[in-house]
Amino acid sequence: MNSNPMYMEYVDDADPPQDPARRRGWRILGWVSIGLSVLLVVSSLTFYGYYRKVMGNINQQDLNAALGRDRPKKLNSALNILLLGSDTRAGANGKYGRQMRNDPPRSDTMILLHLSPGGGQAMGISFPRDLMVQMPPCKTANGGRSAPQSRAQINSAFTIGGAPCVVATIEKLSQIKIDHFVQVDFNGFKTITQAVGGVPVCLSKSVNDPKSKLRLSAGRHVISGETALAYVRNRYGLGDGSDTDRIKRQQKFMGALADRALSKGVLSDPGKLTGLLSAVTKSLTTDSELKISTMMQIAQGMQGMSSGKLRFVTVPSGPDPLDPNRVALTAAAQPFFAAVRNDKTVPAPEPKGSAPKIPASQVRVRVFNGSGIYGQAGRVAEDLRAQGFQVEVGGNAPGRQTATRVLYGPGSDQHAQTLAKAINGAPQPQARTSGGAAGVVDLIVGSGWPGVKARSAGLPTKVQGEIRANEDPCKKP
Known part of the structure; x- marks a missing residue:
């Protein structure tokens, strides 16, 4: 297994290999486009009654009940919308690897679609399937x-507890609140490509390639x-055979x-929209709060966004020090998560005379x-380092505390x-009466x-390896 930080394997399941480690189903990074397209097209639907009928096709899960x-x-x-690709072989999906029909479904594609306030930009953040993480119950x-x-391994979360477990796992490692999830299968992908x-x-x-x-x-x-x-399932016939080349493709x-x-008139064609919604919703599972009004608001907010403002990146990661065949987050991950958490279109102006003297x-x-949340001090420390502070983790405070406090000794006011002022x-x-360090x-x-205040008005302007939606497909890296 390759340890490239952008690693994602695409297996031809019509003729599945016998090695169980290689029978992990279909991996396709393009599911983010499915979720994005579905969210976009609903805003142009003319007849509300028809829309209600279409929405009845979608399976829904109560995310709040599952997560607490x-x-x-x-x-x-x-x-923030988590987009998941399910490799289920149920129903019509069974022809893509009949020997895997009884296997539990997996989601080896996990994309966090982050929509900035105001709809001006969006970023699809990929989480490699072999990323090693702490997994909550x-x-x-x-x-x-x-x-x-x-x-x-992060992709085992879906097998353990479905989409809610993936949401819980990503929220734990990133501390980014996920608002909704959209889960799709093979046939949903085909329908989307035809609809556009x-x-x-x-x-x-x-x-x-005969396979x-x-x-x-x-x-x-x-x-x-x-x-x-x-095309997306092909393993051997395209590119140089490397994982990096495959992911970029x-x-x-x-x-x-x-x-x-976004740009070819699909949203304004009632015939295409009718066919798309009738077919693709049968391949969707979402959270129960992703209602008609919510989808309308999302779609309306994104229609004015140009495709050049939509970027796709991979979460900062590299070879796992404990296992070169796996992936681990790098030191750049927490500052990156902090930028996503604090993304604001227009930062709140600082009051006059409020600039810090030190x-x-x-x-x-x-x-x-003192939060009672495992690893919270480390995440806060990373956020503060990203702001330029000299930070160390002191451990756990005595007892669980609700309020956040800033304590100082003589000469450190x-x-x-x-x-x-760096904290929301x-x-x-508060002055210390005893203890502390000089x-x-x-x-x-x-x-x-x-949370820590954002230093800038939005996401990083450039992320290494990013791809913008409006790029020429023949453009060389």
Whole structure:
């Protein structure tokens, strides 16, 4: 198994290998476009009654009932939608690997679609299937509860507890509140590619692969349906055979599909919309709060966004130090998550005279966890480092605490003010009467932690390896 940080394997399941490690089903990064297209098309539907009928086809799950209240706090009006690709072989999907019909479904594709406030930009964040994470306890299909795991592969979350378990796992490692999820299967993908009139792709050489039944000449093509499915499932006939090349190809496909949905008139064609909604909703599962009005608001907010403002990236990750065949988050991950959590279209203006007298680079901070949430002090420390503070983790505070406090000793009052102003709500610093360390400000993180203020108005302007939806599919990296 390759340990490339953008690793995602695409297996031809029509002729599945016998090695169980290689029979993990279909991996297709392009599911984000399916969710995106579905959210977009609903806003143009003319007849409300027809829409209600179509919505009746969608399976829904109560996310709040499954996860409870111990979830990250919402910091702004951005919207985060988790898009999952299910490799279920139920029903018509059974022809894509009949020997796997009785296998539990997996979701080896996990994309967090982040919509910035105001609909001006969006980012699809991929989580590699072999990313090693801490997994929280999850509600299982039989009504039981799985045990927490200190080290688990992220794609096992779906098998354990379905979409809610994937949501819980990603929320735990990122502290990003996920508002909704959309889960789709193979047939939903084919329907989307047909509804947008096909997806442009570019081949550097011809391919004739008997396993995937993909036969295309070199050059530009517009593909849909079974051909598009064969294209994304192909393992051997395209590119140089490396995982990096394969991932880039899939991200280009995903971006091209989204570009077609945003700019090629699909949303204004009642015939195409009717066919799309009638077919694709039968392949969808969502959370129960993703209602008609919510989908309308999402779609209306995104219709004015150009495809150049839609980017696809992979979460910062690299080879796992404990296993080179797996992937782990890198040091850049938490600052990246912090930027997503704090994404704001227009930052709140600072009151006059409120600029701190001591710069963050001169403030030493010790972070203590009083929230009762495992790993919270480490995440807060990463957020503060991203702001320029000198930070160390001090461990757990004595007892669970609700309020977040900033404590300082003699001569450190201005340092404490700088720290407080970097926190949402600017908690009032408190002078220590005893204890503490000279020249160090202590931050006690409570269960109501409000988050660190964003340094900028939005997401990073450039992420290494990103692909924009409006890029020419023949563009060379």
